Amino acid sequence: MSFADDQLTCDDFLGGRVRLYQPKHGYRAGVDPVLLAAAVPAVAGQRVLEFGCGSGPASLCLGARVEGLSLTGVELQAEYAELAEKNAAKNDTAFEVINADLRALPADIRNRQFDHVIMNPPYYDRSASSKALDDGRDTGRGGDTPLADWITIGAKRLAPKGYLTMIQRIDRLPESLAAAHQCLGSLVVRPIAARLNREPSLFILQARKNGRAAFRLSPPFIMHDGLEHSSDRDDYNNMATEILRFSGTLPVTI
Structure with a gap:
């Protein structure tokens, strides 16, 4: 429909x-798919596969930042x-x-390799959360595909040395790391926090196929200036504004 x-x-x-x-x-x-797109270290000519592309914000924002990509969702x-x-x-x-x-990709996709696999999987574990009234919102926020499946299936679609980049809620970091550790290497996590005095609510996970580097935890990316929101105006800091308004990059390793 x-x-x-x-x-x-x-x-x-x-x-x-x-x-x-x-x-x-x-x-x-x-803003989450925009942050995801900003974190992908893609260059012109590379192949990008997005799982759960929705209406296309992450891939289209990535395509706006890096010309000459082959985008598949x-x-x-x-x-x-x-x-x-x-x-x-x-x-x-x-x-x-x-x-x-x-979990049932067509043969054409299973027979192809990609330089990047990107994803913004549902944030809520369906076994531990309530179903939303709207089916589209429920699938986007919960769904019934285990988070580990997103990561392991994504890893299979990567070319050697290809990157998997994912944004997810911070409380799902342990299971994300456990799944990625089984099939990928060179894992890097960059937490994302609203303000300096706030705990991170999200994280970017990036890993490489056949990567051998040790795990790295990067400093948090802070989105807003000030310790609290003091007016109705947008108070994103300079880096967040550059990413959200002008196609800036969000380095995962710094």
Whole structure:
């Protein structure tokens, strides 16, 4: 079932460099896929596969930052896969979108290797959380695919020395590291915190196929200036503003 035009909004990302149709009710992208895209160390000519691409924000923001990428997305929900294709056309970006379960990828994808696999898996463990009323929001926030499957299946699609980059909630760091350690190397984690006096709420995990470097924990990336929000104005710090508005990069290893 497709989204009707009156069920959608058209929203600006990267200061308007990327414009995305999103459902008024359902899963809507925030800053997280933009941060994910900023953390991917891709260069022109490389192949990128995104699991759970939704309406396409992460891949399209990455494509806006790095020209000449081959972008492929896999999305379980047909209406969101269709929306990702619509958004690719709107942004004049070549983006191959495949409507499939990542646990049952079509043979064409299983026979290809990618320089980067990126993902923003559902943040909530379905066995320990309640189902959302909207199916699209529920799949985007919970779903029924174990987090370990996202990582292990993603690792299989990587070319040698390829990178897996993922953004996830901080409370799921232990299981993410456990899964990545089984199939990848050179693991690096960069926590993300709202302010200097706040505990990190998210993290970026990056790992390499056949990587041999020791585990590294980078300093937290702080999003906002000040110890608290003191006005209605946007108070992102300079680095966050550069990432969210001007396609800046978010180094994972610093």
